[in-house]
Amino acid sequence: MDISSGDDSDISESEMEEYEDKSYEKLKNGKYTVMVSDETYTCPYCPKSNKQKYRYKDLLQHASGVGNSSSAKRKPRVKANHLALARYLETDLVPVVSSPKPVVEEDPPSGCDHDEKIVWPCTGIVVNIPTRRSADGRSVGESGSKLRDELIRRGFNPVRVHPLWNFRGHSGTAVVEFRKGWPGLHNALSFEKAYEADHHGKKDWGANDDVKHGLYAWVARADDYNASGIIGDHLRKIGDLKTISELMEEEARKQDRLVSNLTNIIETKTKHIKELEAICSETSKSLEVLMEEKENLLQAYNEEIKKIQLSAREHFQKISSDHEKLKSQLETHKKELELRGVELEKREALNETERKKLAEELEQGLKEISRRANxxxxxxxxxxxxxxxxxxxxxxxxxxxxxxxxxxxxxxxxxxxxxxxxxxxxxxxxxxxxxxxxxxxxxxxxxxxxxxxxxxxxxxxxxxxxxxxxxxxxxxxxxxxxxxxxxxxxxxxxxxxxxxxxxxxxxxxxxxxx
Structure with a gap:
């Protein structure tokens, strides 16, 4: 059940919070259909003529975008309903989306024209950005970083937002740069779908029905790339036109090269392993020979040690015997030396006078030489x-x-x-x-x-x-x-x-x- 053709009566801004709570209770009680299948969702508050099927993430971005829209075209009742839907998705349907079949953003997107040319790296276009006149007469507007942060908050993850300027100042347009690769493309397409669901897509911008309010955005394609003007000039500077099929072929070629390189690496590694195995085998044989030689050397060493110990004992006994003999001889020499010492003391006493005289003469000689020495x-x-x-x-x-x-x-x-x-x-x-x-x-x-x-x-x-x-x-x-x-x-x-x-x-x- 949906309310796309229901009551058109509106509410005031002050009544939005109360109305949002009532809508949220109706969603919890199952009055409106949101989940079509395990992977498909729909918005019960959009007109039947604009019914779309969403993934969970895209529907959440749609509901948040409409609920927080500052456009004067959005009535308080519509914004309150979408805020209730966003709360319901985040609070009550989160366990459902954690199914065993998550969306893998590393794969090419499905459900879109793979032969349509898009600007690559993936780029978005934002128009109708509010500007104002500065004191010098030039147009000025909000910085790109502010819009980038808003888009990040909504889950589109742009790399940067680049406002386009001309001689009059801020042109009221900007380009949104996304990451290279499939995740960036997924983010760009979600960005485009969110603005389309909010009736602020490329077709809505081109419709000459009434005055435009709020931002309009879409993914840059061939007509934008080839267009004259500030947007086309910038797109031709930063990117090229490619189809998803061409990107998939490039990815396949890269994968083939990677597989080929990895195969070569594996073959080289395998060859190296076989060479190492052969070296290990030779080393093992060499170690066996060395271990056998070690055992033989150890046995010979032990036998030699026994011989040395036996010889040492015999030598010690001989030394002990010789020591006793030397001790006896030393006693005899000691007595002889003592006798000689007494004799030398007597001689030294006799030569003391002569030695003093010699010292005096040597000192005098040193003084004489020092006075003329170099x-x-x-x-x-x-x-x-x-x-x-x-x-x-x-x-x-x-x-x-x-x-x-x-x-x-x-x-x-x-x-x-x-x-x-x-x-x-x-x-x-x-x-x-x-x-x-x-x-x-x-x-x-x-x-x-x-x-x-x-x-x-x-x-x-x-x-x-x-x-x-x-x-x-x-x-x-x-x-x-x-x-x-x-x-x-x-x-x-x-x-x-x-x-x-x-x-x-x-x-x-x-x-x-x-």
């Missing part, structure tokens, strides 16, 4: 206090000058030990990419030192910090280095040894030794 020990990073003393003598008497110089030296020795003080800068060497660290003359401490204490004190500090930076940058303390004073460089070990030999020869000559 090789010696230099304390790297040690601060020379003489320039500080000379600077203070120019200001104070000798006693106070020594005290002030000592204080300044102590202060600058602490600066030298400070790892956070690094008065260097990097300069690029000429003719290359290498850099060199040099003293930063603009360093505040060094500038103040030079101004206060003079150039010699400045040289003493910069020499010390350069030596520390070169020889002990991480420790920042004074270290000793073997030094070649004649050439002003670090001496080699060979030079140090030669110096010691020279020193030894000098001492020998002074002692008259040969």
């Amino acid at each position: 090789i010696g020990v230099k304390r790297m990073g040690e601060l020379d206090g003489k320039p500080f003393l000379e600077a203070m003598k120019r200001r104070y008497n000798e006693e106070l000058a020594e005290e002030r110089a000592s204080e300044m030296c102590s202060l600058w020795e602490e600066y030298l030990k400070d790892p956070d003080w690094h008065p260097f800068k990097r300069i690029k060497l000429e003719g290359g990419e290498e850099y060199q660290e040099v003293i930063d003359d603009e360093d505040e401490k060094l500038r103040d030192l030079k101004a206060e204490m003079g150039n010699e004190a400045y040289k003493s500090v910069t020499l010390a910090i350069k030596e520390i930076n070169e020889y002990n940058p991480s420790g920042r303390y004074v270290i000793s280095e073997l030094w070649n004073y004649r050439e002003g460089r670090k001496a080699s070990l060979k030079e140090g040894v030669e110096f010691l030999l020279e020193l030894w020869e000098t001492v020998k000559r002074r002692r008259g030794m040969t």
Whole structure:
């Protein structure tokens, strides 16, 4: 039963909610027919002349679209009935549609002309979008994202909505882009059917019956693609004309290629598996041989261990015997050594005077050689206090000058030990990419030192910090280095040894030794 030819009397907007509840109760009580078969539904509130058969999803979109329509053509009674139908579908018929035969949107759509050319990727057209005049005289309208969100809410899942603009501004039209593939085509056809059911499809837009209210929409086809104007120009930029049959053939070719590729992969994998099986078989045989060799080696090892243990016991017994003999011999030697020790102590007492005399002569010889030697020990990073003393003598008497110089030296020795003080800068060497660290003359401490204490004190500090930076940058303390004073460089070990030999020869000559 339906009410398509029933009472045409209308209600007010304030009565819509109450009327919707009454219509919903009638639907629940089975007064009107909604479900025609397991997969087919009909709208009991549409005129008989416009009766269509819907899938569940399409009827729900139709009912929601009419019920929430803002068109002035829609009477409150019609909107209330469709809102009741949408509630009934969502609340009472949901268990019915969860049947074991769901609609698979990954398959090509049925019930439509497979030879009709459509714009691909699937595209919808929306017209009669409200616009208004802006201050500059151009037309403006709602953004595409707002319409896209509304279409998503209604279950059509567009990718984007692109309003079309011309020199006058917003043209009042837009194109709706859907995903590639069969799911996108299903969404596009559902989008078209929903607007057709709402009498806002392409035919309704083309009818010159009265003033148009609300949005009109449809799926773009060959006539739209080939049309002149802003819509046709845009469609030709973004897509091509194809039939569902052509798309199915392309899909079949892709599937054939995929199957062929997978078959080749499977054959390759199978061949590889056989090769691996052969390798595994050979490996298994090799392992068996290795295990047998291992058992033989283990047996030989155990036998060898037994021999070694037996030999070790015999050897230990021999060592024990020898130990006793050595112990006896050591006791004898100990007594002999004790006697010799007493004798040596007597001799040492006699030679003590002579040894003291030799030490004094050796010390004198070292002093004489050090004064004229080119090789010696230099304390790297040690601060020379003489320039500080000379600077203070120019200001104070000798006693106070020594005290002030000592204080300044102590202060600058602490600066030298400070790892956070690094008065260097990097300069690029000429003719290359290498850099060199040099003293930063603009360093505040060094500038103040030079101004206060003079150039010699400045040289003493910069020499010390350069030596520390070169020889002990991480420790920042004074270290000793073997030094070649004649050439002003670090001496080699060979030079140090030669110096010691020279020193030894000098001492020998002074002692008259040969």
